[in-house]
Amino acid sequence: AGAPVYDKEGAVVGYAMADISMDTVRAEQKHFITMLTAGLAGLTILICLAAILLVNRLLIRPINRLSSAAKHYDARVGNSSEIDNLTIRTQDEIQSLYSSFKQMTHDIEGYIDNLMKTTNELSQTRLKANQMDELAHKDPLTGVGSKLAYDQEAEKLTKDIAQGGAKFGIVMIDLNNLKTLNDSYGHEKGNEAIKKICAMICDVFDESSVYRIGGDEFVVIIRGDDCGRVGQMVEQFRAMAGETSTTDGEPWETVNAAIGYALYKGDDTVNDVFRRADNSMYECKKLMKERRPA
Numbered sequence: 001a002g003a004p005v006y007d008k009e010g011a012v013v014g015y016a017m018a019d020i021s022m023d024t025v026r027a028e029q030k031h032f033i034t035m036l037t038a039g040l041a042g043l044t045i046l047i048c049l050a051a052i053l054l055v056n057r058l059l060i061r062p063i064n065r066l067s068s069a070a071k072h073y074d075a076r077v078g079n080s081s082e083i084d085n086l087t088i089r090t091q092d093e094i095q096s097l098y099s100s101f102k103q104m105t106h107d108i109e110g111y112i113d114n115l116m117k118t119t120n121e122l123s124q125t126r127l128k129a130n131q132m133d134e135l136a137h138k139d140p141l142t143g144v145g146s147k148l149a150y151d152q153e154a155e156k157l158t159k160d161i162a163q164g165g166a167k168f169g170i171v172m173i174d175l176n177n178l179k180t181l182n183d184s185y186g187h188e189k190g191n192e193a194i195k196k197i198c199a200m201i202c203d204v205f206d207e208s209s210v211y212r213i214g215g216d217e218f219v220v221i222i223r224g225d226d227c228g229r230v231g232q233m234v235e236q237f238r239a240m241a242g243e244t245s246t247t248d249g250e251p252w253e254t255v256n257a258a259i260g261y262a263l264y265k266g267d268d269t270v271n272d273v274f275r276r277a278d279n280s281m282y283e284c285k286k287l288m289k290e291r292r293p294a
Helices: 022-072 093-136 147-163 178-185 187-204 224-241 270-291
Strands: 002-006 012-017 168-175 210-212 217-223 257-263
Touching: 022 093, 147 210, 147 217, 147 270, 168 187, 168 224, 168 270, 178 187, 187 210, 187 217, 187 224, 217 224, 224 257, 257 270
Parallel strands: none
Antiparallel strands: 002 012, 168 217, 168 257, 210 217
């Protein structure tokens, strides 16, 4: 390799020459390429590490934290505090996802709270409805079945008649002189007389089959094998509350009642049996009035 040497006037006065080995040149080239490659490789590694750290910080770590909070979240308990306490400010789709998920947990808890309130209200309503239904089926004065309860039981007996498996009887009981007691001593004493006669009825007949269908009227439904001994039960009641059963005491304590009964004998309806029992009871009441001393 060489270069010309010039004087002041610009004329060539000589040449400066140097002898360079090509092996040295190639070695320098190889060294340069090696250093350049190593530098590029190191820079690439640094860029990759920085990218990994950035992705981990902005993407993987927030997703893992959000995933962990989601696993621990239980909508039934409403433990959204771990989600609320997350700090995710990536200013990208991850933050939008976190905001949506956070809002969703609050919405779910609101829905569950409303659902629980509605469920409690429904439970209270159902309880009140059951209580009202129970009250409607129970006579408030005596505690036995009401007129509504009797009507529903009569519907069941009507189905038994239609299916050909009916075996029942109806007993009618009517308290005597209730109006006189009310007029003479007041309705409180009249109520005492009603409760007194009801207690006698329940002593003789099954309490669950006793119904008060009017002010002084009671009905007893006899079923199954009791139909065969209903006559004995009626006589037992007459001994307790018949015309000769009065004892010393106040008028509302020495109550008596007329009683009559009828058994199902292929009647078309329950009302047919009811009317026969009612007629039997009025025959008894008529005889009691005729035998009453003047």
